[in-house]
Every structure is written in C-alpha cells, then in structure tokens.
Amino acid sequence: MAVLSLSMSWVSTTIHNKLNSIHCNELPRANSSIFSSNNITCSKEAASNEEDRTKRRTLLLGVGALTSSLFQASALFAEEIPANYRAFVDSSDGYSYYYPSDWRDFDFMAHDSAFKDRYLQLQNVRVKFLPTDKKDIHDLGPMEEVIPDLVKHRYAAPSQVATIFDMQEKSIDGKNYYTVEFQLTSRIFSTTSFATIAIGNGRYYTLIVGANERRWRRVRNKLKVVADSFRVLDI
Structure with a gap:
C-alpha cells in the first residue's frame, strides 16, 4: 500500500518507501498550485553555474513524475474536505476516502x-x-x-x-x-x-x-x- 500526499516535502521519502497512512486536513483545490513555498524553494536569480541548473532540473523532473500521479486525487478532492475529517488517498492501490480527524x-x-x-x-x-x-x-x-x-x-x-x-x-x-x-x-x-x-x-x-x-x-x-x-x- 503506497499512500500519496499532495505535499512536495514527501517526495524524498516516498520514492523508495511505502507509507502506512496519511493525515491531511485539506487537499488542494483542482485549480491550486501543487508547488508550495514551504516545500520547494526556487531561486529567482539565474544559476551561477551549470551544476546548479542540473540539480534543479533533476529535482523538478522527479517532482513532475510524482505529481502526474497525484492529479487524479487532487481533482477528486477539489472541494474542501468536510470539517473534522481527513482524507486518506492511496494512489498506488487505487482508492480514497474520508475519516474522522x-x-x-x-x-x-x-x-x-x-x-x-x-x-x-x-x-x-x-x-x-x-x-x-x-x-x-x-x-x-x-x-x-x-x-x-x-x-x-x-x-x-x-x-x-x-x-x-x-x-x-x-x-x-x-x-x-x-x-x-x-x-x-x-x-x-x-x-x-x-x-x-x-x-x-x-x-x-x-x-x-x-x-x-x-x-x-x-x-x-x-x-x-x-x-x-x-x-x-x-x-
């Protein structure tokens, strides 16, 4: 069972490991950006060398591959989760539901x-x-x-x-x-x-x-x- 969160800070651990559960009070709306300033910070200034540019491209490619599998879950919970509930989304095993928070x-x-x-x-x-x-x-x-x-x-x-x-x-x-x-x-x-x-x-x-x-x-x-x-x- 692999559970996918809509948080980019989760990327580094889920590529190699399965999670047992996820607690998320609100998944993003369908038209909201998945990328959060709390999770990925990109410099507005040009990279000083090719190594920095390569590192950023590698990170974004990895994030892009993951987020493509999250779009369906994001659309599913486009509306706010009801008060006092959380969402459990297992995109690997193909199901989701709410449960009391x-x-x-x-x-x-x-x-x-x-x-x-x-x-x-x-x-x-x-x-x-x-x-x-x-x-x-x-x-x-x-x-x-x-x-x-x-x-x-x-x-x-x-x-x-x-x-x-x-x-x-x-x-x-x-x-x-x-x-x-x-x-x-x-x-x-x-x-x-x-x-x-x-x-x-x-x-x-x-x-x-x-x-x-x-x-x-x-x-x-x-x-x-x-x-x-x-x-x-x-x-």
Missing part, C-alpha cells in the same frame, strides 16, 4: 488500511480488496441480490443475525458503487455498519465503517460521510 490508524487483519476511534474499538473504518476478473459491480448481479448475499453470508458470522436497513446505488465518474446499512446481532453484542463496494483496476474493493449498536443513532450521520466518500482511483 480524531481517529488513528491501526492494523486490521487482512485489510489494506484502517482507522479507529481512540477510545471505542468497535467504531472504525477499514478497507480491503481482492483480485477479480469482473469489470464492474453490475457484473456481480443486481443490488437487490448481491447485497443480501454479502451481508448474510460474508459479513455475518454463523452466530450472528443480519438485518438490512437500507441499500443504495450510485455512479460517480463512470464508476458504480453499492452501499448498504446493516446490523449484526449476537448474544453478546450488536454492531451497525455501512459497507460500500466497488470494482475497478481488476480489484473488488470493500469499505466498512461501523460502531456499537448503542451508539449508532449518535454517530450514524458522521459515519455515512465516510461510506459515501469512498472512491476508486484509476491505476
């Missing part, structure tokens, strides 16, 4: 990225993907058939009872998404979640964001922003 990243088994509330373990978001030969979620079948099968046979454990509250379908920039609101209940506890699925880049992506059922009414709208923000990026 006070959440922290953590390892969730078999998932590519995950963030959770600092105090409530069950209040979290996580994303994973699997290879597929499908081109679009419509290839899986109609939403009314696909979603119930997923919730009851994939998301729910044998000891849990699954209840579906709502299903939605949307299309953004030529990519289709299914989102479902569902509850899983066992003898010990219940959780309620949103799941958004999509297919692209030869991958089947799943984002799930949820909370303890007792807190759901208080945090539902907050977590719906996360579910609705999920996007598949071309890679």
Whole structure:
C-alpha cells in the first residue's frame, strides 16, 4: 500500500518507501498550485553555474513524475474536505476516502488500511480488496441480490443475525458503487455498519465503517460521510 500526499516535502521519502497512512486536513483545490513555498524553494536569480541548473532540473523532473500521479486525487478532492475529517488517498492501490480527524490508524487483519476511534474499538473504518476478473459491480448481479448475499453470508458470522436497513446505488465518474446499512446481532453484542463496494483496476474493493449498536443513532450521520466518500482511483 503506497499512500500519496499532495505535499512536495514527501517526495524524498516516498520514492523508495511505502507509507502506512496519511493525515491531511485539506487537499488542494483542482485549480491550486501543487508547488508550495514551504516545500520547494526556487531561486529567482539565474544559476551561477551549470551544476546548479542540473540539480534543479533533476529535482523538478522527479517532482513532475510524482505529481502526474497525484492529479487524479487532487481533482477528486477539489472541494474542501468536510470539517473534522481527513482524507486518506492511496494512489498506488487505487482508492480514497474520508475519516474522522480524531481517529488513528491501526492494523486490521487482512485489510489494506484502517482507522479507529481512540477510545471505542468497535467504531472504525477499514478497507480491503481482492483480485477479480469482473469489470464492474453490475457484473456481480443486481443490488437487490448481491447485497443480501454479502451481508448474510460474508459479513455475518454463523452466530450472528443480519438485518438490512437500507441499500443504495450510485455512479460517480463512470464508476458504480453499492452501499448498504446493516446490523449484526449476537448474544453478546450488536454492531451497525455501512459497507460500500466497488470494482475497478481488476480489484473488488470493500469499505466498512461501523460502531456499537448503542451508539449508532449518535454517530450514524458522521459515519455515512465516510461510506459515501469512498472512491476508486484509476491505476
């Protein structure tokens, strides 16, 4: 998982290393300059010798190669990120989403990225993907058939009872998404979640964001922003 920031100060470390997460309060607007005076400083005076000019050309070429892969993410978040959220953009694995700004990243088994509330373990978001030969979620079948099968046979454990509250379908920039609101209940506890699925880049992506059922009414709208923000990026 390689996560791309829209900060040029990030260039030197990401060329050889993958990041686990990114915290950015606001990605630049589509018409804003990616180059910031805090990140790259270029002298207005002519270089005194060819060595200086060569160094600058090398730096700019490296930055140009990186920023070309960031334009799509920049356009995706052309509008300001909602207050109290941050953007996670993984341009290498081809997806992005918002998450609450006070959440922290953590390892969730078999998932590519995950963030959770600092105090409530069950209040979290996580994303994973699997290879597929499908081109679009419509290839899986109609939403009314696909979603119930997923919730009851994939998301729910044998000891849990699954209840579906709502299903939605949307299309953004030529990519289709299914989102479902569902509850899983066992003898010990219940959780309620949103799941958004999509297919692209030869991958089947799943984002799930949820909370303890007792807190759901208080945090539902907050977590719906996360579910609705999920996007598949071309890679």
